Amino acid sequence: MPSRKAKAAEAAERSRRAFLIGVAGLGAAGAGAIGLASWLFQREPRLPTVAIVTREAWGALPANPAGSIEGLYDPAVNPEGYLVYDRPLTVALKDLIVHHTATSFDATPVDVQRLHMQDRGYADVGYHYLIGADGTVYEGRAIEARGAHTGGRNTGAIGVSLFGNFELTEPTVAQLDSLWRLSTALCHDYWIARLGGHRDYQPGATVCPGATLWPRLPDLAGACKVSLVRADF
Numbered sequence: 500m501p502s503r504k505a506k507a508a509e510a511a512e513r514s515r516r517a518f519l520i521g522v523a524g525l526g527a528a529g530a531g532a533i534g535l536a537s538w539l540f541q542r543e544p545r546l547p548t549v550a551i552v553t554r555e556a557w558g559a560l561p562a563n564p565a566g567s568i569e570g571l572y573d574p575a576v577n578p579e580g581y582l583v584y585d586r587p588l589t590v591a592l593k594d595l596i597v598h599h600t601a602t603s604f605d606a607t608p609v610d611v612q613r614l615h616m617q618d619r620g621y622a623d624v625g626y627h628y629l630i631g632a633d634g635t636v637y638e639g640r641a642i643e644a645r646g647a648h649t650g651g652r653n654t655g656a657i658g659v660s661l662f663g664n665f666e667l668t669e670p671t672v673a674q675l676d677s678l679w680r681l682s683t684a685l686c687h688d689y690w691i692a693r694l695g696g697h698r699d700y701q702p703g704a705t706v707c708p709g710a711t712l713w714p715r716l717p718d719l720a721g722a723c724k725v726s727l728v729r730a731d732f
């Protein structure tokens with residue numbers, strides 16, 4: 500008789516595989532069984548470990564709030580500026596927003612930071628995490644600082660971006676695996692309530708995270724046990 504813990508681990512693994520395959524590829528009965536298993540074992544989650552390449556390791560420039568167009572947060576004159584939350588992150592953070600970089604797969608965090616700081620005038624790379632085609636997870640903007648990735652919806656939102664343009668190609672299995680591991684860990688650690696794509700949080704402004712990644716987000720929200728944010732347009 501498998502232990503309760505082993506069963507929970509098995510359920511988590513089944514859920515992860517379903518996400519990688521896409522529930523569309525499973526029968527309704529299979530999807531139902533996974534939903535039931537997730538519900539039964541949600542009190543005993545098995546969080547995957549996530550290895551993250553730090554800013555220091557990839558050679559990030561320091562954030563430059565004062566010297567950027569983004570500027571420092573000031574509620575009166577610059578409410579969209581670089582803000583470091585003054586509350587516990589479990590209170591401040593409520594959303595997880597998924598993006599693609601709309602670059603080639605082989606762009607680097609250095610490229611994205613340069614684009615965001617030099618070309619767009621942000622104080623730092625806009626996303627909190629980036630995921631390479633080989634599944635490597637990179638630290639982006641400090642998690643305690645508000646991001647610059649989703650116009651008007653950055654407050655309280657973690658921005659996770661996958662390298663690639665998913666209007667043109669598909670995310671790799673390694674990327675999806677890392678997205679699953681990172682998102683489930685973040686949602687657990689920061690008590691995240693909602694998850695969606697950039698296009699869901701800023702309807703009409705973008706197709707990000709692209710036609711081949713966006714349809715996977717309902718499964719991801721399910722795996723994270725958070726509400727799905729969905730805008731149809």
Ligand SMILES: [Zn+2]
Pocket residue numbers: 597598599648697705707708
């Ligand atoms: Zn985006």
